[in-house]
Amino acid sequence: MPHSAQASAVVIGGGPAGLMAAEQLSAAGCAVAVYDSMPTVGRKFLRAGIGGLNLTHNEAWPNFIARFGDRAPLLQPCLDAFNAESLRAWAADLGVETFVGSSGRVFPVEKKAAPLLRRWLQ
Helix, strand or coil, X not given: CCCCCCCEEEEECCCHHHHHHHHHHXXXXXXXXXXXXXXXXXXXXXXXXXXXXCXXXXXXXXXXXXXXXXXXXXXXXXXXXXXXXXXHHHHHHCCCCEEECCCCEEEECCCCHHHHHHHHHC
């Protein structure tokens, strides 16, 4: 592809996985269009936030990997590349502070999904 040409990508689904894919494609220089069957993206993400928006777990790595059972070997390279610390750093880069609750789960300080989603979509 010539240096001046910009690649284009389409992401089907505006949930967290689709938004993360779109973010990564955009960071790689692609022009991205996100399509979802709902009128706005992130609706399920907002629903998940009703309970405080548990983003991840902050626990010993062997215990975390064990949660994935027999799929752990397949998923471990991805989890190694984007672990709980990476997720917290990603949120911090968006201006969203997080904390570890008494349960070991990680939440945004505001305990709401909407502020995180708004910053993510910017």
